[in-house]
Amino acid sequence: TIMHLFLLLILHATAAVGQIDPAHCRYALGMEDGRIRDEDITASSQWYETTGPQYARLNREEGEGAWCPQGQLEPSDTQYLQVDLGRLTFLTVVGTQGRYARNSGNEFARAYRLNYSRDSVLWKSWKSRLGKEVIQGNKNAYESVINDLHPPVIARHVRLIPVTKPSTAVCMRVELYGCPWDDGLISYSAPEGQLLMAPGYPVASLNDSTYDGAHERRRLLGGLGQLTDGVVGLDDFLVTRQLQVWLGYDYLGWRNDSLGAPGHVEMDFLFDKQRNFTSMKVHSNNMFSRGVKIFSSVTCWFKPRLIASWEAEPVTFKTVLDDRNPSARYVTVPLRRRAARALRCRFFFADVWMMFSEISFQSGGKPLPSSSCFSLLSVGCVFARLYFLPDPSASGRPDDGNTPILIGCLVTIILLLVIIIFLILWCQYVCKVLEKVDFLSHPDVGQVWVSSGGLLISSLRSPPVASQRAVQDGVLARPSLVSIWMTQPSLSPPTACGGGYAEPDVTQCTPHQGFHGPAPHYAETDIVRLQGVTGSNMYAVPALTVDSLTRKDISAAEFPRQQLVFREKLGEGQFGEVHLCEAEGLPEFLGEGSPLPDGDGCSVLVAVKQLRPDATSQARNDFLKEIKIMSRLNDPNIIRLLCVCVTSDPLCMVTEYMENGDLNMFLSQREMESTLTHANSIPSVSLSDLLHMSVQISSGMKYLASLNFVHRDLATRNCLLDRRLTIKIADFGMSRNLYSSDYYRIQGRAVLPIRWMAWESILLGKFTTASDVWAFGVTLWEIFTLCKEQPYSLLSDEQVIENTGEFFRNQGRQIFLYAPPLCPPSLFELMMRCWSRDIPDRPTFEGLYQALRPHVGP
Known part of the structure; x- marks a missing residue:
């Protein structure tokens, strides 16, 4: 709906800001093109x-x-050029030139220092990570020199101070680069970081080595440092992203028993103005093997003004420890749109150590006053006094005034309700109109609006400064955007069948109707999306497969419920739970020739999907x-439905489950096979094992594609593995807390595995x-x-979503996944074909299977 779309845009706009990558926050700030005014x-x-500034x-x-x-200029002189950037800016690059003046000048600065201020009162001197203050400048008057900071x-305010050893004339031209x-x-203020000394390590x-505030009584006060430098720490806190720095450099960390107030770390955050905070994102280390975990909980207090007291009601958030x-990982702490100028947060330890590398805040712009509702009522009361209070000059007994005021307030409330109802109805009307349109292109500005369940996307930014690192480490080479607008699209308008997109009133495209993609796309009205126990769906299937359903249509046998022995809960969703169980006597129950999971005993491990008794009738x-659909699937690489329990509540379906669990966990615990792994008995896999797994997944998906089934959530977390490395594709990943970070959660919408989704699925809702x-x-x-x-x-x-916009625009700025070192070049080329921007250019699963099969021996 349109309301869901608005929620997604708001979430995207607020979450994108504050996540800055210094390698790509390199936009010219306006010295050269004049956006920075002369008076600044x-x-x-x-x-x-x-020769003025x-x-x-x-x-x-x-x-x-x-x-x-x-x-x-003498060596002892302190002359400076000062630039007012007009707002707080994340400054990453400085470019300088000398005075060339069409070959009539030859003055330049061979070196300079940089001072900066956020309030034009307190000035700070820039130092490199190694403590150097002097930046190398120019060697001639005409070439520009670009220096990364x-x-x-x-x-907001920047001063460039030329430095010279001999007495000489100096001239400078400058450009500054960064982003808002x-x-x-x-x-921010926090306890000083500490040394980690552990036996054997x-x-x-x-410590916070780049902190630009004061250090008093073992506390950092009044500055910013490594928690806001855009450098995200690695999984191993001993490994750093910078060269020639000490171990642990990327993290600020504290030991639980070494603080004055054991059990928590207290941090204060001060902002440029009062803001309406939606969330705080804290990047935290979780190397629990060395006693490091994300914080167990956090409590934040709010101060609306600097001279005010801390508000009594805090916000408390408990994390899910892993x-x-x-x-x-980033831990997102919701702040409930509380208005404040300053925050005080206490982060509580979950283990011996707690380490942060980045903290950012998302806010919704200028906040409403805390008494906004009462303010609206006050407006109504003012109108009441203007229009309902009696004229003092009128005859008769004077009224006490309370009744007219009450009437005015009630009228105001009614008017507000009418306005809200009107807006809801208008939004529903607009939604129905937009559903009939996939693209609307404005001829003057070349902007594109995307509807039918997609996003409204826009981009209005100048290109970044040229850099040898246009794309580094797979990070998006654009700053965070409030919204994405797709400009000058190269995508041709969709047709009913030719491009794989179907209009709402189109039933089904068949191959002879001109469809060139790997499989037809079914219209929204002809797709059945099964909610299942997770609240989402396993497969999207043609409606004709489930057009009529009664319990007698279920071919799976009814299994005695009391023979299912609970082992552990695998996950849960909106409508039920998934359990790992032992099914006693299942081989005998199913008989010979029936599909059986691996196991020679009388008890077999199975996965049991259980619907809650209070689930909605639609979910039921x-x-x-889903039981009927699952009973139709018969392929060695697709999870099989074994039996059901549907004669009484709760409804259950029993499917295969392999003792090796899911492929993601299996591989993440292994290394590539080598002499070292053999000598040290390290669990390992070979290249042929990986190729064998790839072939099996392509085989299972080939089978689903032959039935026109769309899985929507294919990933290693949804591939189960037995002891012989046989893979079966399943759908448990979305319901498991272990993989919650793989899904993009939107209030009021199903979670989305956006890192695995094609651009048209994210932007257009086309699966x-x-x-x-x-x-x-x-x-x-x-x-x-x-x-x-x-x-x-x-x-x-949010940057992943932005990157899908780059795929749509197709201007060469989209970021692809890097080639894994273990991957043969021919196989990575096959991956790149899977990520083709145009749907007809992607291979079919039949073609993928045929391409992969020769890599595996007979």
Whole structure:
């Protein structure tokens, strides 16, 4: 619906800001093109009027060609050029030139220092990560020199101070690069970081080495540092992203028993103005094998103004601790749109150590006053006094005024309700109109609106400064966007059958109707999406397969419920739970020739999907439909329905389950086979094992595609594995807390596995066999990285969505997954074909199977 669309846009807009990657936050801030005004550029002095600070613009030749301070510059002089950026900015790059003046000048700065301020009062000196203050400048008057700031700085005012050893004339032209600092955070205070000294491990210094505030009584005060430098720490806190730094450099960390207030770390955050906070994202290490975990809970207090007291009612959030996946991760803390200028948060330990590498905040712009509802009523009361209070000059007994005021307030409330109802009805009307349109292109601005369950996407940004690292480590080469607008699309308009997109009133495209993609796309009205126990669906299937359903249509045998012995809960969803059980006597119950999971005893491990007794009637009906669909599937690489329990509540379906669990967990616990793994008895897999797994998944998906079934959630977490490395495709991943980070959660909508989804599925809501092919390519990538990291691990969920916009625009800016070191080049080329932007260019599952099969021996 349109309301869901609005919620998605709001969530995307608020979550995208504050997640800044310094390698790609490299946008020219306006010295060269004039967006920074002359009056915002000042200097300590100028030699002539024609060498004033307004002429210090990179690649420009106005005036005498540059800014030149007065007289010969001495080594002891402190002359500066000052730029007011107009707002807080994440500054990453400085470019400088000398005065060339069409070959008539030859003055330049061989070196300079950088000072910066966030309030124009307190100035700070920039230092490199190794403590150096002087930045190398120019070697001639005409070539520009681009210097990356490591670390970057957050500032509004910037001063460039030329440095010289001999007495000489100096002139400068400048450009500054970065992007807006939408977080608005101007300082944080926290306990100083500590040393980690553990027997058998090297010493790690977990201090905030780039903090630009004060250090008093072992506490950091009034500055910003490594928690806002955009560098996200790795899973192993001893491994750093920077060269020539000490171990533990990327993290700020504390030991539980070494603080004055044991059990928690207290941090204060100060912002540039009052904001309406939606969430806080904290990147935390979780290397539990060394006593490091994400925080167990956090409690935050709010201060609306600097001179106010902390509000009494805090926000408390408890995290879900993970003792199985040691990966560092972002923890999102909802802040319930509380208005504040300052926050105080207490992070409570879950283990011996707690380590953070980044903290960012999302806010909804200028907040409403805390008494906004009463303010609206007050407006009504004002109108009541204007229009309902009696005229004092009128005759008769004067009224006390309470009744007219009450009437006015009630009228105001009624008017507000009428307006809200009108807006809801209008939104529903607009939604119905948009459902009939896939694309609307404006001829003047070339913008595209996408509907039918997709997103409204836009991008209005200037290109970043040229860099040798246009794309690094798979990170999106664009800053976070409030919204994405797809400009100048190269996608041709959709047709009913030709491109795999169906209009709402089209029934089904068959191959002879002109469909060139790998499988037909069914219209929304002809698709059955089974909710199952997770609240989402396993397969989207043609409606004709379930057009009439009664219990007598269920061919699976009824199994005695009392013979199912609970072992553990695998997951849960909106309508039920998935349990791992032992089925006593199942082989005898099914008899010879029936599908059986591996196991020679009388008890067999099975997965039991159980519907809650209080589930909705729609969920109950979908559950029975899923049973019928599952009973039709008969392939060695697809999970099999063994039996059911539907004569009484709760309804259950019993499916296969392999003792090796899912493929993601299996591979993540193994290394590639080598002499070292054999010598040390390390669990390992060979390249032929990985190829064998790939062939089996392609075989199972080929079978589903032959039935026009669309899986929608193909990934290693949904592939089960037995002791002989036989793979069966299942659907349990979405219901398991272990894989909750693989799904993008949107309030009021089903969770989405966006890192595995094709661009047309995210933007247009189109799920076809071709989008399953895309997911298969990502699954192959998982297999050949041994599931050691999440796809696009350095991109936030919001940046992944932005990247799909780049696929749509097809201007060469889209980010692909890197080639895994273990992957043969020919196989990575096959992955890239799966990620083709145009659907007809993607292979079919039949073609994928035929391409992979020769890699596996007989």
